Amino acid sequence: MKITVLGAAGNAGSRVVIEALSRGHEVTAVVRKLRGSNNLPAGVRILTGDAGNVEDVATMSAGQDVVISAIRPAPDNKSETVANTNALMDGLTQTGVRLLIVGGAATLTVPGTRGKTVMEDSNFLPVSARHIGKASAEQLEACLAETRVDWAYLSPAAHFAPGERTGNYRLGADELLLDAEGNSTISMEDAAVALVDEAERPKHHRTRFTAAY
Numbered sequence: 113m114k115i116t117v118l119g120a121a122g123n124a125g126s127r128v129v130i131e132a133l134s135r136g137h138e139v140t141a142v143v144r145k146l147r148g149s150n151n152l153p154a155g156v157r158i159l160t161g162d163a164g165n166v167e168d169v170a171t172m173s174a175g176q177d178v179v180i181s182a183i184r185p186a187p188d189n190k191s192e193t194v195a196n197t198n199a200l201m202d203g204l205t206q207t208g209v210r211l212l213i214v215g216g217a218a219t220l221t222v223p224g225t226r227g228k229t230v231m232e233d234s235n236f237l238p239v240s241a242r243h244i245g246k247a248s249a250e251q252l253e254a255c256l257a258e259t260r261v262d263w264a265y266l267s268p269a270a271h272f273a274p275g276e277r278t279g280n281y282r283l284g285a286d287e288l289l290l291d292a293e294g295n296s297t298i299s300m301e302d303a304a305v306a307l308v309d310e311a312e313r314p315k316h317h318r319t320r321f322t323a324a325y
Contacts (some may be wrong), residue, residue, distance in 0.1 A: 113177040116140040125182035131304040155167045169203025182214040193247040211263040216248025218287040236270040264316040269324035277298030289324035
């Protein structure tokens with residue numbers, strides 16, 4: 113497959129690049145500035161581009177099988193999230209390429225709380241980080257309104273950080289997945305496994321899914 117990864121130099125994006133390359137896919141890594149590509153592995157095609165620019169998105173996605181977006185706005189500019197998502201949709205409408213988005217867990221409901229979301233539960237999202245949760249909630253809302261593009265939105269587990277690749281994970285829909293101890297976690301490496309699995313064998317279309325241990 114031909115896979116374009118946006119935000120390829122970031123924590124989540126770089127792991128998607130590595131996972132896709134390890135399976136023999138032809139990977140295009142998109143970064144905003146070339147100096148951000150220093151840590152990308154050999155064998156990847158590197159492009160500079162802006163996911164918030166519709167024409168850049170159309171150019172970067174032309175001829176590809178799937179685009180995986182792992183972009184993150186600057187910490188002080190979460191308002192970029194929805195604007196970038198809309199630009200992605202507008203650009204991909206021109207090329208017809210499928211989109212997978214690494215989103216957030218904020219709107220997943222917490223089991224046993226009568227519908228309380230992660231964003232409302234300080235056990236999973238500190239109050240100080242709720243502005244980040246709000247941005248991801250708005251991003252998902254923008255996706256749900258989109259009918260032109262074949263998209264899927266990954267809400268990873270509440271604890272989503274670099275770790276080990278085990279190749280194991282569970283899938284869910286709109287409810288936070290908890291382990292036997294009540295924790296919700298997945299490594300960025302195994303989230304990348306879930307994303308590339310979805311790219312290879314699509315199961316989710318214009319919907320959100322979640323992955324956790």
